Amino acid sequence: MQDSPHFTSPPKRFPTGDVTPPALLFTAGPYFLLSITFSPRTVRKEPLPAAEHGGAHYKYHIWGRDRTALPSRSQFFCEAGLRASDMGSARLAQLNGLFAAYKPPGLKWKHLRDTIELQLLKGLNAGKPPAPEQRVRFLLGPLESSEKKELTLTATSVPTLRKHPLVCGPAFTSLKVAVGHRLDAQASGVLVFGVGQGRRLLTDMYNAHLTKDYTVRGLLGKATDDFCEDGRLVEKTTYDHVTREKLDRILAMIQGSHQKALVMYSNLDLKTQEAYEMAVRGLIRPMNKSPMLITGIRCLHFAPPEFLLEVQCMHETQKQLRKLVHEIGLELKTTAVCTQVRRTRDGVFTLDDALLRTQWDLHSILDAIEAAAPRVAAELEKSLSLGLDTQQLPSPRWPWDSEGLSSALGLESDVGH
Numbered sequence: 001m002q003d004s005p006h007f008t009s010p011p012k013r014f015p016t017g018d019v020t021p022p023a024l025l026f027t028a029g030p031y032f033l034l035s036i037t038f039s040p041r042t043v044r045k046e047p048l049p050a051a052e053h054g055g056a057h058y059k060y061h062i063w064g065r066d067r068t069a070l071p072s073r074s075q076f077f078c079e080a081g082l083r084a085s086d087m088g089s090a091r092l093a094q095l096n097g098l099f100a101a102y103k104p105p106g107l108k109w110k111h112l113r114d115t116i117e118l119q120l121l122k123g124l125n126a127g128k129p130p131a132p133e134q135r136v137r138f139l140l141g142p143l144e145s146s147e148k149k150e151l152t153l154t155a156t157s158v159p160t161l162r163k164h165p166l167v168c169g170p171a172f173t174s175l176k177v178a179v180g181h182r183l184d185a186q187a188s189g190v191l192v193f194g195v196g197q198g199r200r201l202l203t204d205m206y207n208a209h210l211t212k213d214y215t216v217r218g219l220l221g222k223a224t225d226d227f228c229e230d231g232r233l234v235e236k237t238t239y240d241h242v243t244r245e246k247l248d249r250i251l252a253m254i255q256g257s258h259q260k261a262l263v264m265y266s267n268l269d270l271k272t273q274e275a276y277e278m279a280v281r282g283l284i285r286p287m288n289k290s291p292m293l294i295t296g297i298r299c300l301h302f303a304p305p306e307f308l309l310e311v312q313c314m315h316e317t318q319k320q321l322r323k324l325v326h327e328i329g330l331e332l333k334t335t336a337v338c339t340q341v342r343r344t345r346d347g348v349f350t351l352d353d354a355l356l357r358t359q360w361d362l363h364s365i366l367d368a369i370e371a372a373a374p375r376v377a378a379e380l381e382k383s384l385s386l387g388l389d390t391q392q393l394p395s396p397r398w399p400w401d402s403e404g405l406s407s408a409l410g411l412e413s414d415v416g417h
Contacts, residue, residue, distance in 0.1 A: 089171075091123070091124055091127075091362060091366065092124055092172065092175075094366055094369075095120070095175075095195045095196050095365070095366070095369070096195065096196035096197040096198060096369070097194075097195070097196065097197070097198040097201070097369035097370075097372065097373050097376070098180075098192055098193070098194050098198045098201055098202070098205075098349075098369065098372055098373075098376055099192070099193055099195075099198075099353075099355065099365055099368035099369050099372060100190050100191065100192050100193070100346065100349035100353045100354045100355065100368070100372075101116065101191055101193060101354055101355045101356075101360060102188070102189065102190065102191070102351070102354035102355065102356055102357075103183050103187075103188055103189060103190075103191045104188055104357070105185075105186060105187065105188040105340075106185060106186070107185065108185050109179055109182050109183055109184075109191060112191065113177055113179055113193065115360060116177055116193065116360050116365075117175050117176075117177050119360045119361050119362065120175055120177070120195070120362055120365065121170070121172050121173070121174075121175055122362075123361055123362025123363070124171070124172040124175075124362065125165075125170040125171055125172055126362075129164070129165055132159035132160055132161060132163070132164060133159070133160040133163070134157045134158065134159055134160070135157070135158060135160050136155055136156070136157055136158075137155075137156055137157075137158050138153040138154065138155055138156070139153070139154055139156045140152075140153055140154075141153075141154050175195070176195075176199070177193050177194070177195050178193065178194040178195070178198070178199040178202050179191065179192075179193055179194075179202075180192035180193065180194065180202050180205065180206075180346065181206075181212065181346055183318065183343060184317075184318045184319070186228065186318070186341070187318040187341040187342065187343065188340075188341075188342050188343070189214070189341075189342045189343030189344060189351070189354075190343050190344065190345060190346045190349050190350065190351060190353070190354045191343075191346075191354075192205075192346050192347070192349055195365075195369075198369070201376060201380070204380050205347055205376075205380065208285070208347075208379070208380060208383035209285040209286055209314055209315075209383070210314070210346075210347035210348075210379070210383065211295055211312050211313065211314050211345075211347075212312070212313060212314065212316070212343060212345060212346050212347070213310065213311070213312050213343070213344045213345035214310070214311045214312075214313070214316075214321060214341060214342060214343050214344065215300070215308060215309070215310055215311075215340070215342045215344055216308070216309045216310075216311055216321055216322075216324070216325060216338060216340070216341055216342075217306065217307075217308050217309075217338070217339045217340035217341075218306070218307050218308075218309065218325040218328070218329070218336045218337065218338055218339065219305050219306055219336060219337050219338075219339050220239035220242060220304055220305040220306075220307070220329060220332075220334055220335070220336050221236060221237055221238065221239045221305050221334065221335060221336075222235075222236055222237075222335055222336070222337045223235045223236075223237070223326070223329070223335035223336075223337065224337050226322075227319070227322035227323050227325065227326045227337060227338055228322060228337060228338060228339075229337050229338070229339045231337070235335060236335075237334045237335045238334065239304055239305055239332075239334045240304075241333065241334075242304060242332050242333075242334060244299065244302045246332060247299055247302060247307065247328070247332065248298075248299060250328055250331045250332065251297050251298060251299060251309070251328075254294060254297055254324075254328075255294060255295075255296060255297050258293050258294040258295070259295065261290075261291075261293060262284060262286065262293050262295065263284065265286035265287065265288075265290040265293070266284050266285060266286055266287060267287050268284065285314075285383070286314075286315070289315065290315055291315065292313055292314075292315050292316040292317070292320045293313060293314050293315060294311060294312070294313045295312045295313060295314070296310075296311070296312035297309060297310070297311050297312070298310050306339075309325075311324070318341045321338070321341050322337075322338035322341065325337065325338040326338070347379060348372070348375045348376055348379045349372065353368065353371075353372060355368060
């Protein structure tokens with residue numbers, strides 16, 4: 001981890017005036033998290049009586065990757081979408097980072113994203129609108145001291161309704177939320193979202209090739225056209241001969257074959273000290289996009305015909321995991337279908353970090369972003385600071401999709417031949 005930058009005074013490109021010096025909350029390698037406090041005087045660009053704002057200040061968190069390229073005043077206010085001294089704008093400026101939500105089975109990831117966007121917009125627009133501006137108008141009315149009911153013009157202060165929400169509509173009408181590694185409709189589990197500057201962090205997480213954990217449930221004795229339990233039935237088989245020992249042996253062969261492929265795609269020389277240290281720390285990653293790689297697989301529960309697997313992998317799809325169950329069934333001289341795919345971890349986000357349906361609101365998401373920020377920065381710094389200067393080798397032949405599990409396991413031919 002690099003030395004933490006220290007700011008004794010506001011940088012030249014930060015707005016000055018009613019702005020406190022930025023406070024460094026966290027740093028990890030090229031990433032840093034700043035906290036800056038603005039007074040309403042600065043936000044509104046005009047003097048504001050203390051009696052009106054009550055001495056209140058607004059705090060903003062800024063994600064950054066290079067402290068020499070800090071945003072200018074105009075860029076900051078433009079990107080944050082600040083409007084006057086509205087509390088919704090203050091909350092919008094804090095929506096910068098990553099958070100995770102739990103996707104239930106049967107729900108498409110697009111519907112989940114749209115629901116979260118709608119809830120965030122409701123939270124931003126739920127704040128009490130500011131008091132309307134007053135203007136002087138001359139209204140026609142009777143003269144109080146006159147007995148003949150003469151009319152006269154009287155100067156009266158009336159509210160200006162041109163900025164009222166019922167006139168101009170809600171202050172916030174659109175908000176972009178990005179989605180990380182997606183889940184199909186039948187799968188469930190941890191789904192990572194990025195908002196604000198967090199959308200850029202999703203790209204960094206993708207380039208870091210972080211592993212993900214799944215629990216995959218299978219059912220012996222059936223085969224379908226799409227490897228799912230509710231697919232079109234192809235055949236039925238017996239499974240009385242299948243034991244826990246046979247299943248564990250197949251899983252060990254899968255893990256060994258994929259670990260060999262992982263080293264090949266990472267372009268590392270196993271005879272070097274660097275490769276040994278990375279292997280001990282668990283930092284071996286493929287240099288570029290690769291087929292599905294399994295770094296760990298084991299059986300958690302075995303009660304024929306049902307069994308439960310825990311799979312740690314990268315560059316996977318849920319369909320490939322279902323096909324994995326099918327191929328395991330074939331290696332056991334029977335058939336098997338997948339009944340459940342559930343993601344339990346995506347990078348640094350686990351099931352404990354995933355927000356449930358009742359927590360898809362602005363307040364819970366802000367708390368989740370703040371809690372995950374240090375862990376995200378630390379993981380990205382650890383993964384992206386490897387700096388491997390190795391030459392890209394030709395991609396090895398990977399027969400996973402075109403051939404059976406026997407070829408992928410090296411039972412008929414070794415990977416790379």
